[in-house]
Amino acid sequence: MKTIPFNQLQETLYHQTMDNGLDVYVLPKKGFNKTYATFTTKYGSVDNHFVPLNGSEDVQVPDGIAHFLEHKMFEKEDRDVFQDFSKQGASSNAFTSFTRTAYLFSTTQNVMQNLETLVNFVQDPYFSDQSVEKEKGIIGQEIEMYNDNSDWRAYFGVIENMFHHHPVKIDIAGTIDSIAKITKESLYTCYETFYHPSNMVLFVVGAVEPNEIMSFVEKNQASKSYKDQPPIERFFDKEPKKVAEQKKVLPMSVQVAKCLVGFKEPNPGRQGEDLLKHELSINLALDLMFGQSSENYEKLYNEGLIDQSFSYDFTEEEKFGFSIVGSNTSSPDELADRLYEMIQSFKNEAVNTDQLERIRKKKIGSFLRALNSPEFIANQFTRYRFNDMDLFEVVPMLESITAKDIEEAIKGHFAEESFTVCQVVPKS
Amino acid sequence: MAIIPHEKTSCGGLTLHRIQTDKYKTTTVVVQFKARLTKETVTERALLPYVLQSGTENYPSSKAVRTELEKLYGATLGVDLAKKGDFHVMTFRMDFANEKFLSEDEPLFKKALSLLSEVIMNPKTDGSRFDSSIVDKEKRTMKQRIQSIYDDKMRYSNMRLTQEMFPNEAFGLHIYGEKEEVDRVTAQSLYDYYKKVCAEDEIDLYLVGNLEDVDAENVVKELFPFDARQDRKSETTEKASLDVEEKEILETQEIKQGKLHMGFRSGIGYADDKYFALQVFNGMFGGFSHSKLFRNVREKESLAYYAASRYESHKGLIIVMSGIEFKNYKKTVDIIKEQLTAMRDGDFNEDEMKQTKTMICNQLLETVDDAKGMVELLYHGVVSQKLRTIEEWLDGVEAVTKEDILAVADKVKLDTVYFLKGEEA
Numbered sequence: 001m002k003t004i005p006f007n008q009l010q011e012t013l014y015h016q017t018m019d020n021g022l023d024v025y026v027l028p029k030k031g032f033n034k035t036y037a038t039f040t041t042k043y044g045s046v047d048n049h050f051v052p053l054n055g056s057e058d059v060q061v062p063d064g065i066a067h068f069l070e071h072k073m074f075e076k077e078d079r080d081v082f083q084d085f086s087k088q089g090a091s092s093n094a095f096t097s098f099t100r101t102a103y104l105f106s107t108t109q110n111v112m113q114n115l116e117t118l119v120n121f122v123q124d125p126y127f128s129d130q131s132v133e134k135e136k137g138i139i140g141q142e143i144e145m146y147n148d149n150s151d152w153r154a155y156f157g158v159i160e161n162m163f164h165h166h167p168v169k170i171d172i173a174g175t176i177d178s179i180a181k182i183t184k185e186s187l188y189t190c191y192e193t194f195y196h197p198s199n200m201v202l203f204v205v206g207a208v209e210p211n212e213i214m215s216f217v218e219k220n221q222a223s224k225s226y227k228d229q230p231p232i233e234r235f236f237d238k239e240p241k242k243v244a245e246q247k248k249v250l251p252m253s254v255q256v257a258k259c260l261v262g263f264k265e266p267n268p269g270r271q272g273e274d275l276l277k278h279e280l281s282i283n284l285a286l287d288l289m290f291g292q293s294s295e296n297y298e299k300l301y302n303e304g305l306i307d308q309s310f311s312y313d314f315t316e317e318e319k320f321g322f323s324i325v326g327s328n329t330s331s332p333d334e335l336a337d338r339l340y341e342m343i344q345s346f347k348n349e350a351v352n353t354d355q356l357e358r359i360r361k362k363k364i365g366s367f368l369r370a371l372n373s374p375e376f377i378a379n380q381f382t383r384y385r386f387n388d389m390d391l392f393e394v395v396p397m398l399e400s401i402t403a404k405d406i407e408e409a410i411k412g413h414f415a416e417e418s419f420t421v422c423q424v425v426p427k428s
Numbered sequence: 429m430a431i432i433p434h435e436k437t438s439c440g441g442l443t444l445h446r447i448q449t450d451k452y453k454t455t456t457v458v459v460q461f462k463a464r465l466t467k468e469t470v471t472e473r474a475l476l477p478y479v480l481q482s483g484t485e486n487y488p489s490s491k492a493v494r495t496e497l498e499k500l501y502g503a504t505l506g507v508d509l510a511k512k513g514d515f516h517v518m519t520f521r522m523d524f525a526n527e528k529f530l531s532e533d534e535p536l537f538k539k540a541l542s543l544l545s546e547v548i549m550n551p552k553t554d555g556s557r558f559d560s561s562i563v564d565k566e567k568r569t570m571k572q573r574i575q576s577i578y579d580d581k582m583r584y585s586n587m588r589l590t591q592e593m594f595p596n597e598a599f600g601l602h603i604y605g606e607k608e609e610v611d612r613v614t615a616q617s618l619y620d621y622y623k624k625v626c627a628e629d630e631i632d633l634y635l636v637g638n639l640e641d642v643d644a645e646n647v648v649k650e651l652f653p654f655d656a657r658q659d660r661k662s663e664t665t666e667k668a669s670l671d672v673e674e675k676e677i678l679e680t681q682e683i684k685q686g687k688l689h690m691g692f693r694s695g696i697g698y699a700d701d702k703y704f705a706l707q708v709f710n711g712m713f714g715g716f717s718h719s720k721l722f723r724n725v726r727e728k729e730s731l732a733y734y735a736a737s738r739y740e741s742h743k744g745l746i747i748v749m750s751g752i753e754f755k756n757y758k759k760t761v762d763i764i765k766e767q768l769t770a771m772r773d774g775d776f777n778e779d780e781m782k783q784t785k786t787m788i789c790n791q792l793l794e795t796v797d798d799a800k801g802m803v804e805l806l807y808h809g810v811v812s813q814k815l816r817t818i819e820e821w822l823d824g825v826e827a828v829t830k831e832d833i834l835a836v837a838d839k840v841k842l843d844t845v846y847f848l849k850g851e852e853a
Contacts, residue, residue, distance in 0.1 A: 009453075009529060031451030033431075033793040080727065082717040087779075089786040091716075108793040109786075137730030144685035145733055145751045150579050253682040254579040256572055293494035301490070307569045309576070328576055358498045365502030365525045368453040372799070399531075427682055 001214050006392050009371065013392070014210035016218070020226040021198025023385070024217050026210040027377060035206030036106045036374035037115055039122050040382045042201075043194035044099040045172040046319070051233040053192045058235055061190060062181040063167075064174015067096040068139060069187050073103065073122060075131050081121045090114040098168050099317050100386065101194075102379065111208060112216060119202065119220055125191045127184040136179055143173050150424045153250055154258045157422035158324055161245040162264035165237035168320045169244075196229040197221065201385055203378040236319050241266040243420040251427040258424040259332035261339045263414050265321030272388040275316060276397050280363075281409035282314040282323060284401060287359045289346045290325060296342045300327075305335045314413075318387060323413065332423040343414050351403035363398050431793070431818040432802055437645060441654025442631035443810075447802060448639050453529050455537065455637030456799035457522040457544060459652075460807060462630040464663070465516035465598045471605030472613055472621040477507035477518050478566045479618060483552035483559060487543075496543055501525040503540050505547065509603040512811045513665030513697070513742025516603065518625075520548060521800070526638055537642045545651035553619065560615040567610050574607045581848060582749070585687040589747065589846040592677050593691045599668070599743055630660050632810055636799040664813055665742045668693045670841050677846045686754045687848040690764060692746040693841050694739065699814035703741075704824035705832035709840070710739045711784035712833070713771055714748055718783055720767040720776075721748065729763065731756050742811055746840060754849045761845060771837040774830065781830065788825050792818060 004013040014026040045066050051058050073094070074081045085092040090107035103122050107114050146152045156171055163169040173179075204213050243264055270278055290297055290312050300306045310327035325343075329335045370376045381391045435446045442459075463473070482490045497503045503524035510517045524540040527533055552559045578584050587602055594600030631654060635644055670693050696706045707715075714721035714737025725735035735750040752760050770776075795801035796818060809815035816824075 008531060029451070031449060032797050034797045083783075086716060086718045086787050087783050089790045091787065091790065106794060108790050134730050138726055138733055141685065141731070141751055141753070142733035144753075147684045148581055255575040256579055291494070291498075293491055293498055295491070298489065298491045302565060304565075304568055307572050328572060330572070358495070362498040362502030364530070365454075365500075368501075368525045368529050369504070369523060372452045372454060374797075 001210065008395070009368075009392070011371070014214070016214050018197065018218060018221045020221055020224075021196070021228075022200055022202060022217070022221055024202045024214060025204070025381065026208060026213045027203075027205040028208055028210060029206050029374060032206050032374065033108045034106055034374060035108070035111045035204065035208055036104065036378055037118055037202070037204045038102045038104040038378045038382060039118050039202050040100050040102040040200060041194050042099065042199050042386045043101050043190070044097050045170060046098050046167045046236075047194065047234055048167050048170070049235040050193060052189045053196075053229065058233070059189065061186055062174065063170045063178035064139070064172070065182055065186060065190055066101055067173050068135065068179055068182050069190055070094045070096045070101050070103075071135055071139060072127055072131065072187060073125060076121070076124070076126045077128075081117070084117050084121070085114060088114050088117065092118070096172055098172065100383065102382065104378070106374075111206075112212070115204065115213070115216065116220065119217065122195070123224060125188070125195075127187045129184050132182065132184050132187065139173060139179055140176050143171075143176055143179075146171070146173065150252050150254050150258060153252065154260045154326070154422050154424045155324065157248050157250055157424075158260045158262040158420060159322065161248055161420040161422055162243045162262055162322055162418075163320070164240055164244040166239045166320050167236070193232060197226055198229055199232065201382050203382055205374040205377050239320070241415075242417045245420060247421045249423045249425055252424050254424060254426050256328045257330065257332045257426065258326065259329050259335045260324055260326030260422050261336055262322050262324045262420050262422070264418045264420070265316055265413060266415055266418050267412055268316060268319055268321045270316065271318060273393075273397075275387055276384075276389045276393060277401065277405065278409055279314065279316050280394070280397055281401055281406045282413055284356070284359055284363065285346070285406050285410045286312045286314060286323065286325070287362070288351065288355055288406075289342060291359065291362075293358070300335070300338065305329055305331055305338060332425060336421045336423070340419060347410055347414055351406050353403055356403055356406070360398055360401075364395055367394050367398070431796055432806065434806060439633070439645060439648050439652070441657050442633050442648075442652060444645060444648050445632060445634045445806060446639060446644055447634065447636040449636065450638045451797075452526070452637055452799060454523050454525050455540075455635065455639070456803070457541065458634040458800070458803045459520040459544070459548065460632045460634075460810070461518040461625060462512075462515050462632075462810070463625065463628070465511060465514055465601060467598060467601060469621065470516060470601050470603075471609040472618055473516050473518065473625075474509055474603060474605040475563075475566055475570055475610070475613060475618060476622060476625065477509070477520065478570065479558055479562055480547055480551050481505060481507050481520075482562045482566060484546040485550045485552055486546055488552050488559075493543075493547065500536055500540050500543065501530060503536070503543070505544070511599070511603050512807075514599065515665070515811060517811075520544065523799075538647060541647055541651050549652065551622070557614075557616040557619040558622070563613070563615040563618060567613060570604065571607055571610050574602070574604045574610070577602070577604070581681070581683060581687050585689045585846060585848050586747070586749075588677070588679065588848070589689045589691050589844060592675070592844045592846060594668075626654060628657060630810070632807065634803045634806070636802060661813055664699070665697065665811070667695050667697055667744045670695050670839070672841065672843045674842050675844050677844060679846070679848050680851055681848060683848065683850045685751045686757060686850065688750045688752055688757065688760055689846045690748040690761070690842065691844045691846070692748070693843050694744045694746055694836065695839050696836065697744050698741045698808050698812040702832065702836060704821075705828045705836045706739055707788055707825060708781065708784050708828045709771065709833050709836040710737055710746060711788055712776055712780055713737050713746075713767060716784065716787050718780065720770060721750075721764065724763055724767060725750055725760060731760050731763070741808060757847055757849065765842070768837070768840065768842075772834070774834055781828075781833070785825050785828065789822050792821060
């Protein structure tokens with residue numbers, strides 16, 4: 001077991017890689033009642049084209065299958081795993097993102113027993129024809145719930161606009177038609193390919209003792225007969241730099257319009273420190289441009305073009321990245337134009353270093369605040385780890401980024417051909 | 429040691445609550461202003477915190493306030509409104525880094541509280557009223573905020589259900605007030621209301637974090653010099669009457685999924701001895717994934733992705749929510765009613781009770797790990813005039829018997845079934 005201290009933050013992280021390749025991390029939190037654990041595979045909605053384990057040819061699986069699989073993991077031949085957890089005083093859950101599927105629990109008691117339940121249920125799939133059919137009704141209602149959610153529709157709409165081929169443009173849950181094609185066999189294919197321990201990370205944070213966790217996991221994994229797995233081959237079609245669609249307008253049953261603008265990252269592919277630096281640089285730039293202390297925010301708010309729902313974010317993974325900015329608004333077209341102009345004029349100016357120092361402080365403070373949350377630590381650490389980044393390098397990286405780094409990052413990112421708009425408007 | 433090390437002191441016109449803990453990397457401040465929810469004040473009260481955070485005498489714009497917050501290592505400031513029983517609660521929250529985790533050792537406590545004091549005590553005015561350009565902007569934003577409730581179908585359905593359940597009572601009002609009333613508010617009328625709030629509201633200020641090196645009491649006295657006020661401790665919430673007839677409200681919009689919301693009355697609130705039994709009842713009925721609603725509506729019948737119930741702690745309500753296909757409306761309502769009947773018939777075993785109690789206690793202890801959650805739990809004690817320690821709460825839940833649950837189930841009465849459906853149904 002490796003001990004990794006972070007003196008300034010007064011935290012210590014413990015790490016061990018098991019013989020079968022599973023990476024286990026433990027972060028003890030003093031004074032907390034709760035323990036939070038996530039067991040995550042590097043497999044999400046974008047991984048829909050790959051060579052199955054022991055297969056010779058690549059396959060294309062139905063949209064929404066990673067999320068469907070996540071649902072079905074909880075159902076076993078004789079029981080429902082939710083009940084196992086709750087009998088042991090834990091609440092359990094799971095989520096599927098573009099690139100990850102995470103299973104988790106939180107509890108204030110029976111930590112080791114719950115951890116055993118978590119590891120064992122994720123490593124022991126059981127799918128039947130009947131239970132697959134039953135789940136289609138439940139997930140169908142989940143899909144419809146999102147279809148009525150105007151914020152989600154605007155968000156997915158803008159991502160859909162950006163990409164020609166990349167499966168990030170497909171809704172994580174799929175569609176009612178696409179999930180109809182899912183079978184027990186296709187679930188097993190995905191499971192066997194992506195749920196090998198070497199493709200997964202276990203993170204435990206809270207009221208725990210690292211040695212006890214590590215030796216438990218070591219024993220547990222040694223008792224299971226995993227064979228070494230070759231690297232997974234995933235396929236993504238070549239994605240042009242240009243966006244697929246420049247504008248989309250979705251009429252919905254709403255009273256207030258929404259306008260989101262997006263920029264597709266034209267040169268993804270970064271990992272590790274490069275990605276950390278790029279992601280933080282663009283996010284600093286967005287804060288400088290649109291933070292609540294910025295002139296742009298003040299102008300847009302005073303002119304009544306945005307309200308408190310205004311938000312912005314940049315995110316990048318290995319094969320794709322994008323920034324999205326927008327708000328509820330009374331004038332969706334005008335807002336789109338103004339946001340575009342503001343971004344372009346920011347690109348042409350030098351970064352104001354006083355402002356940069358202030359925003360840097362703000363980001364450091366936000367990161368400290370985030371460390372109060374066990375959920376943030378486990379989920380973000382895992383996301384960083386899957387991109388060869390280190391969550392605990394955020395503060396040193398923030399301290400090292402210069403005005404020039406930001407100027408360079410935004411030049412590439414906010415290009416005209418990468419720009420797109422999605423609006424939700426009231427149905428007349 | 430107590431699970432929440434909570435110390436209470438009277439500090440002039442407010443009550444200071446100190447919670448000393450070293451488990452966080454930041455310090456959290458929450459200021460709660462409590463007054464009765466009334467039709468006459470709801471719209472002004474909703475606007476007030478948004479106007480206050482938009483400019484002070486020394487930091488005359490939202491931009492200036494936000495710039496100061498950034499300088500304090502990204503201190504956060506947020507305002508919020510809530511309905512707690514018969515009260516309309518205004519909340520100001522601030523959270524700032526504890527300097528011992530920063531590479532520069534810059535004391536932030538006094539600076540951060542001074543800024544919060546500026547926002548609350550020293551608003552930007554032109555003489556004897558608020559700055560009218562700030563008020564105008566916030567009125568515009570408030571109208572949009574009220575309109576956008578319609579756009580979130582779950583929130584909209586909740587609002588409509590509450591309106592239908594309490595058509596002639598203040599509890600039926602929405603915390604944002606009424607869109608048609610916003611235009612009536614002026615910089616003068618809002619300022620007059622602000623003065624009244626400062627003089628009369630019951631105010632509680634919570635500090636959560638490592639407070640060992642700060643003189644919290646004197647800092648708060650100096651920065652929040654509210655005058656002593658009339659004791660309003662006798663004001664409590666009137667429980668929702670159980671004398672109601674069941675009614676059905678159907679509404680149509682162009683949507684894909686139906687929203688079924690059912691409002692029940694329980695007659696039980698936080699201060700009552702039966703409160704713990706209400707919690708256990710709700711947990712078994714629809715509070716968890718082992719509950720009757722989740723198991724029957726979702727797992728057994730595949731009718732929904734979510735089917736849950738939650739209780740309101742002061743007025744004495746239980747609300748059931750589920751998203752379903754339009755055509756399954758009758759069937760789902762029947763199944764939900766059957767689950768209530770099953771609860772009344774005692775159709776549950778010791779294991780389910782034990783499981784539910786364990787989950788409730790787990791939830792309480794987890795809530796205490798979060799500074800805001802801790803304050804929320806403690807504030808129930810202010811609203812209900814009955815302060816309980818977490819230990820008492822945990823013991824109370826453990827002690828609930830099957831008879832207690834049956835007594836709750838017997839009392840629970842269906843008031844309104846609200847269904848928002850699509851046009852083709």
